[in-house]
Amino acid sequence: NAGVTQTPKFRILKIGQSMTLQCTQDMNHNYMYWYRQDPGMGLKLIYYSVGAGITDKGEVPNGYNVSRSTTEDFPLRLELAAPSQTSVYFCASSGQGAATEAFFGQGTRLTVV
Amino acid sequence: QQQVKQSPQSLIVQKGGISIINCAYENTAFDYFPWYQQFPGKGPALLIAIRPDVSEKKEGRFTISFNKSAKQFSLHIMDSQPGDSATYFCAASMRNSGNTPLVFGKGTRLSVIA
Numbered sequence: 001n002a003g004v005t006q007t008p009k010f011r012i013l014k015i016g017q018s019m020t021l022q023c024t025q026d027m028n029h030n031y032m033y034w035y036r037q038d039p040g041m042g043l044k045l046i047y048y049s050v051g052a053g054i055t056d057k058g059e060v061p062n063g064y065n066v067s068r069s070t071t072e073d074f075p076l077r078l079e080l081a082a083p084s085q086t087s088v089y090f091c092a093s094s095g096q097g098a099a100t101e102a103f104f105g106q107g108t109r110l111t112v113v
Numbered sequence: 114q115q116q117v118k119q120s121p122q123s124l125i126v127q128k129g130g131i132s133i134i135n136c137a138y139e140n141t142a143f144d145y146f147p148w149y150q151q152f153p154g155k156g157p158a159l160l161i162a163i164r165p166d167v168s169e170k171k172e173g174r175f176t177i178s179f180n181k182s183a184k185q186f187s188l189h190i191m192d193s194q195p196g197d198s199a200t201y202f203c204a205a206s207m208r209n210s211g212n213t214p215l216v217f218g219k220g221t222r223l224s225v226i227a
Contacts, residue, residue, distance in 0.1 A: 042202060042217045043220075058214065099144075099145040099208035104158065107155075
């Protein structure tokens with residue numbers, strides 16, 4: 001059972017480039033989340049989804065977009081990369097919402113230069 | 114707006130000692146309080162969680178203490194081991210909120226030294 005899988009694990013982008021961080025889960029979870037983690041700042045929610053076709057903004061959505069066309073996949077899109085988006089990104093999923101266990105992927109370390 | 118305040122930011126404990134990490138929350142509607150453990154290069158993983166109908170929950174060497182009136186909860190790690198060295202996050206959410214996601218504290222980096 002793979003759980004939550006994120007790709008790529010590492011990526012270096014130039015300012016202004018675009019990329020998509022991929023996230024897929026095989027647990028049939030309805031709830032999926034994207035967080036970014038910066039040193040000493042904890043986990044900040046970017047976007048989340050409560051089911052296919054439904055997405056909502058989190059605390060720090062600017063500069064990002066998401067889509068949820070299937071239960072399994074929840075890609076995060078960076079349209080115009082900026083140095084402020086240098087971070088470690090985590091995708092997570094949970095079965096019954098925030099008050100149940102969230103399963104995290106291994107993370108994507110993104111550097112924008 | 115930080116709804117969950119966690120302290121200390123870092124902690125060094127001798128092997129065999131007790132590690133204590135504290136969290137305070139503001140929203141009285143929160144009713145689910147998990148702790149996540151994260152090792153370097155890995156994603157966070159659920160360690161232990163408590164609901165406010167109990168004041169304490171223990172799982173092995175890990176205990177959550179909960180004080181509803183003070184809006185505080187803490188993680189105690191008894192007989193701390195070098196393998197416990199990790200970053201710990203407290204979090205909070207509402208079970209009946211519908212869609213409101215977890216709110217995380219800023220994390221505590223624990224180092225257990227021999």
